[in-house]
Amino acid sequence: MSQPSDGNKRPKRPRGKVRYIEGKCIACGGVCQSACPFDAIDINDQGEPIIHLAKCNGCRKCIKVCPTEAIELFYTPEEEKILSEYYKTDDIKKTAAKLSTIEDWKGVWVFVEQIGGHAHSVSWELLGVGRTLASDLNVELAAFLLGNDIGNLAEEAFGYGADKVYIIDDPMLNHYQTATYLHGCVSLIRKYKPEIVLMGATGLGRDLAGAVATELRTGLTADCTGLTISKEDRLLEQTRPAFGGNIMATILSETARPQMASVRPRVMSKREFQQGRSGEIVRESFLLPEQTLLTKILEIIPTQSQSSVNLAAANIIVSGGRGMMAPENFAMLKELADLLGGVVGASRSAVDAGWMPHAHQVGQTGKTVKPKLYIACGISGAIQHLVGMQTSDYIIAINKDKNAPIFEVAHLGIVGNVFEIVPAMIAQLKQKLSHAENKSKIAV
Ligand SMILES: Cc1cc2nc3c(=O)[nH]c(=O)nc-3n(C[C@H](O)[C@H](O)[C@H](O)COP(=O)(O)OP(=O)(O)OC[C@H]3O[C@@H](n4cnc5c(N)ncnc54)[C@H](O)[C@@H]3O)c2cc1C
CATH class of the missing domain: 3.30.70.20 (Alpha-Beta Plaits)
Structure with missing residues (x-):
């Protein structure tokens, strides 16, 4: 001033x-x-x-x-x-001028992340929350996708709620490279000016979102757990854990456009797929000359993952915390998970103690999960753990402390000793399965 x-x-x-x-x-x-x-x-x-x-x-x-x-x-x-x-004053006039250009930005866009023509499910989850944001703002919801030979994904995007799909389809976009995808995204965003851009907080999305926000000189709120529209000023309210997860902060991007946010997989829910739903497809060309690229991808060699667990996709997770007392006690959680057709998760304390590999960690610095059933065994329910699992469909918590915070998010709380309750559950399940005709895994 x-x-x-x-x-x-x-x-x-x-x-x-x-x-x-x-x-x-x-x-x-x-x-x-x-x-x-x-x-x-x-x-x-x-x-x-x-x-x-x-x-x-x-x-x-x-x-x-x-x-x-x-x-x-x-x-x-x-x-x-x-x-x-x-x-x-002059500077207020300047601000007003800047704000007036903000009015030019309209619409909600979701980046559809794909590899080899297969979309990451986070893209459809983002279309779910995007639909609500677009309705609240009374604007269009669009998906934008980049790749090679990816036209088939437009239909899927419409089915999950997009009104319009922007596509750049070019052989140079066959494999993800920051430079090419950055150029494609920025050219689309500069041309069509969406007011909100959402991306998945995946490895690829984290890399791309940061680069795009930097190039556009706008803000980016990473790892949001809540996205809403402020009724008063139509701003995107981007909520995420802050200060080590001890508070939930709501962040606004008041003066720059687009408002950019990334969200981890399984935090938002996708809408039910509507077969036959269609919309408008807008195709744009990719204009970056190949000679300008500093790197070229010759071949993609998949790495051998240390652990084959796919927590994010699991429908049933049996998680253990410090209350499990020792690494060998996770064997009974594995037995319970196997009987239920699920996988084993862990709190950070259990991972830090070396009882489980990091790939099994649920929470703010681990995986965000949304299974149909989450069983928390000997886990207190610190906020950093809760942000990673509290949207699970059904939560059972076993803890000997009746005041443990995990009970605040649990649908069913069992106050008791995990070393008595889990073996009892295993015995019951075995008995039920032995009576079941085909001895197949219990479907949830
Ligand atoms: C920046 C940051 C990021 C973090 N990220 C994560 C994260 O991603 N994931 C995560 O989990 N944590 C994370 N944490 C750590 C988090 O704050 C907690 O310290 C951690 O979740 C606690 O793990 P816990 O519940 O297993 O252990 P504790 O808090 O020690 O709880 C153990 C529980 O077991 C119960 N118990 C003990 N014995 C028994 C028994 N025999 N039967 C039944 N119950 C029993 C106790 O009553 C207690 O409630 C993070 C922390 C920070 C600061």
């Missing part, structure tokens, strides 16, 4: 205060009060908010959470006067 020529300091730009709009409160239980970081809201006997203006600092958190829009922002006449002075 430029200073007035007389050198006097300009008064601080007012943030406004909030007030209650009489009659609109539905006595929801004090959501606004809980959201207020300044303790500026009390609730009266009718369940309505009483706002203490002296404490309010205009942060607007209460406005955002109010389900009935019963709270609004206002400025006092003195504040209005200061604001009007602000609007007269």
